[in-house]
Amino acid sequence: MSKFFSLKSFLGSESLYSNLNPEAPNGNQQEVMMVTVQIVIQKIEEQLDKLRETKEDPSSSPVVFQQCAFLADILGLLESVVASHYSLKNGSFTIHPLRRKKKQSDEPADYFLREEIRKYVRIKPNRLGKQNFMGANASFTSIGHACFAMKKELEEYMDYDVGDICNDDWKLAQKLMVHGCDPLPRRRCFSRAPKLYNQPLPINESLWKLPDDRNVRWSQYRCKNFACLAGNTTRKGFFKCADCFNLTNHEMPRWVSLEADSNHTADFLISDVLGIKPGEIRLGLDFSVGTGTFAARMREFNVTIVSATINFGAPFSEMIALRGLVPLYLTINQRLPFFDNTLDLIHTTRFLDGWIDFVLLEFILYDWDRVLRPGGLLWIDSFFCLKEDLYDYLQVFKMLRYKQHKWMVVPKLDKDDQEMFFSAVLEKPPRPFRKRRHMKKPRRHQISNGVISRTRARFKISPEPELRSPNLVKRNTI
Template structure:
């Protein structure tokens, strides 16, 4: 049996050697950085082939040693370690990985190494690394922020092997939304965390950034928080029309603290755009299945049924997108008809994304600021309700409609539901939809009863033989 004292002594010496190794690597990097500061990179690396070779060997040797150390650390069992020891181990591994990335980046940009001969490989001519012109610009962007995690994220990451990857790129260009620079304080707060630890419960800050144009957000290297008492979801044959378990949502940032509150008729629930959509039994069940808004005076309705819409393209509608404020009821109804719908929404005062997922449907956490993450001519149908209406800028509406037209396949459906606007703006919005040049299928205008004629819904179904069908109406 091993002596416990010898084990602790071995662990102590291992820690000492590890510290010496890290300090040595840091000293080497400082030395290299100092030399580069006082000499141009071309003079430092290009005047003496012998020195170039030695420097290249030194860098490769350091990379090899760091890789060995990382492998040893990752082999260590963490089951018996205390929480603090685990965190220290993660931080140490992360630190070494960052040094390794920096050293490999220097290795990639070394002009005398074979991996840099991108265009002149085998021809005797030297190629220029494709990232060399953009690295300085990337560094300038990184220097705008003070938090180190943002700096590391936005810098260009050259490929480790010094050649193009399978996607045809020489490196990874991580991106953030341009408005992130206008929300520097909020973004730095979002990215201020301990690597390998748990993230703060700050999804509301993330959504604030996204809605205001800091979208896409940078990735983070921390673990997202989950509900403390998560229970398994209901089976799919129950989950579509049953309120989920309250334990499966983090309620800290919502005014209501359970689904019963969200489904009730009380006011002040924290959201207004979809006030009754958590009421599955009364409000949601008849939607798109039964006509509930028939006007006795005009005998017109602001309701189209899913069955009659699908009949327009019988047997052709299989996949699509619902870009709405809702709990996934449209996707649930379509699922019953063997049509797969992805539901895009954000959490406007209530757990809409969680609700959609717990019903057994697919949520897509997406704002109106982003280009749709689908390839051209791939979707059979796009539906939207309670989202596009008289608040939207005309130019933004143009960009949105053209993007939706891009992802719809020839002969697909664009179904715009519950579009309302001021009566005086009606013609302007109609012109925006006419711009698509779809042939009309239906076109109805219905007054919004609670606004005394000042606002209207309009309903239309237009069609173009080679592209799409457009359906507009209000409820």
């Protein structure tokens, strides 16, 4: 029934023009063309009527469904042409009310064919007709605005039987999320699980031991087990985190010993950063691409870290959960699901780099500032960009006006000094609840045609960041 009603919107439509076929005045060529268009409209409607009368569910056959959708689109275009023609025509001819162009519906559900999407986005009034405990008399569900541009992919995602097992389509869902169709609609089907799920390892073992391969669905990955990802012989994982599954040699030394970390993946130790605010850092967010090693290390310091990541070429979310840590399946497009001034620390590495647009970076940083409490720490760990863009990126970070505890710039030698690493530990300052009237807003970077003009802001610029000598530090490609 759900699939049948998904075709109801155009299988049950009546023609606006089948009985309104005026004679072409004086053999006018445009009128003759309009008569021809109306004949085509009539034939399309006849074909749709035949499909409506068939006993077979049209949506059960992909060919029939595509034919219905195609005919409906063509019908709409032709009717728009006829309506536009008669609305622009001058003279004594009176436009019939049924010929007038209908206003486009403001109801989002009318845009989609799949009945599950239509049901999801419609407003659901409360059964008692009164306001609920949240102060609303109905429930309002939403989808990302980009879902309308990705109509085909979204309807494929919502094509399922209610109460059945969902398709193994998490990769399609992630594609929608990455391209802005987020939040996704909920679905009324059961998610797929691994065929033989084994009991997870105890917490004292899971942090630094590869999980059981049977606890992951490997159908969408090139590697089919954790040993393949840890060996990294075929470079099948995400290139920015190609060694993240090598827990012993690559991950274990990170953030606890700069000398033992032969890959130079960090500039500061956890102990040094926590020493800035002794006893104050209890809860934080790691917005990175990784397997949860930062959260695992912070756990040893009695700090709870939520790891935000998505599955780029490898089961990062599953790996973090199987290690006994908290994965947050989140894209860079989303507003953080935390309330204002609640986190003690935000850490990021290997993800927020020089590929990102300056305006998008500002939106992200302001959102991070929103969830950081006054006195909270922002740890930018190994941000890298082109040398020529370094100044502009540093100015964006300085825009926050945070107190600088640690600040370092390191040349990336494997790129012939054309790229730079930047690391910093910054503290969010307390701010007044209201702005003073005599305070003037600082001048921001003026962005024009994608170029940032380096105008001086009216606030104190900190001293130039420390620049390490290339002979002292060597940084590999991440």
